[in-house]
Amino acid sequence: MGKYIVRRLLQMIPVVLGATFIIFAMVFALPGDPTAGKCGERPCSPEFVAKFREEHNLNDPLPVQYGKYLGKFVQGDLGTNYYGIPVKDDLAKRYTITGRLALMAIAFEAIIGILAGVLAGVRKGRFIDNLVTVSTLFVISIPVFVIGVLLQYLFGIKWGLFPATVPSLEASTWSLVLPAFVLGSLSIAYVARLTRTNLVENLRADYVRTAAAKGLTKSRAVGVHTLRNSLIPVVTFIGADFGGLLGGAIVTERIFNIQGVGGYIWKGINSRDGVAVVSAVTVLVIVYLLVNLLVDLLYGVLDPRISHD
Amino acid sequence: MTTTTKSVAPASDYKPDDSGRLLEVDNLFVEFHTAEGVAKAINGVSFDLHQGETLAILGESGSGKSVTAQAIMGILDMPPAVIPSGAIRYCGQDLLTMPEDQRRRARGPEISMIFQDALSSLNPTFPVGWQIGEMFRQHRGMNKSDAYAQAVRLMERVAIPGAKDRVKNYPHQFSGGMRQRIMIAMAIALDPAVLIADEPTTALDVTVQAQIMALLAELQEERQMGLILITHDLGVVADVADRASVMYAGRIVAQAGIEDLYARPAHPYTRGLLESIPRLDQKGQTLAAIGGLPPNLTRIPPGCAFNPRCRMAQDICRTDVPELRHVANQDSACHFAEEVLNG
Numbered sequence: 001m002g003k004y005i006v007r008r009l010l011q012m013i014p015v016v017l018g019a020t021f022i023i024f025a026m027v028f029a030l031p032g033d034p035t036a037g038k039c040g041e042r043p044c045s046p047e048f049v050a051k052f053r054e055e056h057n058l059n060d061p062l063p064v065q066y067g068k069y070l071g072k073f074v075q076g077d078l079g080t081n082y083y084g085i086p087v088k089d090d091l092a093k094r095y096t097i098t099g100r101l102a103l104m105a106i107a108f109e110a111i112i113g114i115l116a117g118v119l120a121g122v123r124k125g126r127f128i129d130n131l132v133t134v135s136t137l138f139v140i141s142i143p144v145f146v147i148g149v150l151l152q153y154l155f156g157i158k159w160g161l162f163p164a165t166v167p168s169l170e171a172s173t174w175s176l177v178l179p180a181f182v183l184g185s186l187s188i189a190y191v192a193r194l195t196r197t198n199l200v201e202n203l204r205a206d207y208v209r210t211a212a213a214k215g216l217t218k219s220r221a222v223g224v225h226t227l228r229n230s231l232i233p234v235v236t237f238i239g240a241d242f243g244g245l246l247g248g249a250i251v252t253e254r255i256f257n258i259q260g261v262g263g264y265i266w267k268g269i270n271s272r273d274g275v276a277v278v279s280a281v282t283v284l285v286i287v288y289l290l291v292n293l294l295v296d297l298l299y300g301v302l303d304p305r306i307s308h309d
Numbered sequence: 310m311t312t313t314t315k316s317v318a319p320a321s322d323y324k325p326d327d328s329g330r331l332l333e334v335d336n337l338f339v340e341f342h343t344a345e346g347v348a349k350a351i352n353g354v355s356f357d358l359h360q361g362e363t364l365a366i367l368g369e370s371g372s373g374k375s376v377t378a379q380a381i382m383g384i385l386d387m388p389p390a391v392i393p394s395g396a397i398r399y400c401g402q403d404l405l406t407m408p409e410d411q412r413r414r415a416r417g418p419e420i421s422m423i424f425q426d427a428l429s430s431l432n433p434t435f436p437v438g439w440q441i442g443e444m445f446r447q448h449r450g451m452n453k454s455d456a457y458a459q460a461v462r463l464m465e466r467v468a469i470p471g472a473k474d475r476v477k478n479y480p481h482q483f484s485g486g487m488r489q490r491i492m493i494a495m496a497i498a499l500d501p502a503v504l505i506a507d508e509p510t511t512a513l514d515v516t517v518q519a520q521i522m523a524l525l526a527e528l529q530e531e532r533q534m535g536l537i538l539i540t541h542d543l544g545v546v547a548d549v550a551d552r553a554s555v556m557y558a559g560r561i562v563a564q565a566g567i568e569d570l571y572a573r574p575a576h577p578y579t580r581g582l583l584e585s586i587p588r589l590d591q592k593g594q595t596l597a598a599i600g601g602l603p604p605n606l607t608r609i610p611p612g613c614a615f616n617p618r619c620r621m622a623q624d625i626c627r628t629d630v631p632e633l634r635h636v637a638n639q640d641s642a643c644h645f646a647e648e649v650l651n652g
Binding site for chain 2: 207214
């Protein structure tokens with residue numbers, strides 16, 4: 001197990017290097033000038049441009065720029081962005097709020113998604129099954145910004161049940177409930193469907209028949225014997241989804257005025273702020289890889305047939 | 310390796326009648342309502358089972374033997390399965406009209422079952438000892454460590470080497486024969502009066518088959534269980550069964566003591582089955598086989614269901630359903646039972 005973890009961590013190094021280099025090269029290849037618009041209405045003075053390019057290593061060839069950036073990165077120095085603000089401080093704040101949002105969305109996925117999936121799977125073909133199937137199809141077919149704006153209007157403004165926007169980065173958990181639900185909505189639907197499908201399939205398994213022949217109660221046969229096997233793919237999905245939610249929260253964050261990671265990257269790309277973009281994405285890649293490792297380890301716990309020796 | 314049998318069993322609510330009869334299946338019908346129509350899986354099956362008796366139920370795939378077993382256990386998926394009529398009496402009480410909770414509590418302590426494929430029949434995600442111990446936790450309210458101790462005792466009883474060390478292993482860590490032993494340990498855990506074994510050796514190789522059959526016979530003898538042995542393999546049952554019922558298209562077509570069945574078959578189907586067993590002294594000759602396929606259960610032919618495949622079929626076989634009747638010490642549902650017997 002320990003060996004496995006070390007091996008996986010070592011495997012991450014080339015992945016992180018490759019991913020950051022590609023991002024770095026892409027930002028570098030974008031047309032446009034990072035000094036444009038830095039000096040108000042006038043074009044910047046040649047002195048300023050020269051100093052700016054020197055400070056940010058923009059005169060070096062791409063691999064050298066990348067090397068210098070990486071050298072600082074491994075020392076924990078994420079550099080300053082083109083506005084002179086340390087990227088580290090910005091990222092810490094923004095990852096905190098986006099991370100909270102994503103974790104709450106994951107909680108919604110796990111609780112509502114699995115519950116709906118179990119109810120539908122156990123009562124296959126009945127009313128509740130049809131209700132779950134149709135409503136999840138509904139959610140899957142509507143773009144998230146429509147759901148977001150709609151729920152914001154209904155729950156936030158018309159009925160005033162939840163805060164309609166998130167005023168600051170130090171937002172309360174309560175104010176994040178509605179955005180987190182919107183962020184997780186699509187995945188709630190997928191989790192519900194995945195749980196239902198797996199449950200229905202596993203309910204036909206031989207060992208569930210054995211459980212019935214052992215005289216176990218129905219709740220035990222389903223809740224203990226069937227559910228555990230049915231949740232293995234669901235856990236994989238939810239785990240992999242966490243990374244996706246971090247980066248993909250941008251639409252939800254814009255609707256609810258949350259200053260999160262997605263917005264930061266978007267702003268960075270627009271202002272050709274290479275250092276900010278690459279740092280934010282690198283952290284995203286690392287979090288994604290770590291969560292994946294965690295999911296793989298959890299997989300081994302849920303299914304003893306999978307060995308990490 | 311001797312073990313006390315009645316270790317923790319409470320007094321049973323069920324008592325066999327004076328003749329020792331445990332189970333009585335009475336004119337049972339089972340249908341499956343599917344999109345293709347109604348499949349008549351069981352069409353009026355009757356038999357009984359006594360204490361200490363081994364009854365073999367023989368037949369091809371789709372003859373209804375497993376459905377019969379599952380109907381007795383009450384583990385048919387209903388729907389699509391429907392039981393339009395019939396009774397299954399256990400110690401005089403009809404299981405089919407019993408409240409579901411009462412019936413559930415009889416599964417395990419009274420009637421128990423082992424299945425064909427032990428690997429898929431055991432839950433892959435729990436240790437085997439946990440799964441055996443679950444019987445004691447569910448039915449006896451035992452705590453986890455006591456249940457594990459019982460599991461070790463049972464694993465020793467079914468001769469799993471190193472039971473103590475292996476009790477926390479998972480099903481995939483055992484060989485096929487050992488897994489079937491674990492299934493058996495689980496099924497006999499609460500000293501059931503009736504044990505149903507549905508093709509218990511089909512997934513195993515020949516030497517292991519013999520060991521498992523010997524173990525079943527030994528346990529049955531030791532506990533005086535009524536054992537129903539379901540198989541398509543006539544070779545497997547010859548040594549252990551007392552009686553045999555042969556099923557075809559959801560009906561019992563022949564019923565006899567095991568020796569009569571082998572020596573003097575009174576039904577063309579039984580005779581066909583016996584002739585299709587390969588024998589060493591017939592090396593080099595063509596093996597006799599029953600031509601054709603078992604009927605589609607949504608369209609069972611009129612008359613005797615076996616008539617399209619029967620060498621002896623006459624006009625009457627295509628119109629009249631032969632009743633099970635007594636012929637020379639056995640039962641046969643054939644219009645020409647005497648001719649089969651003598652020819």
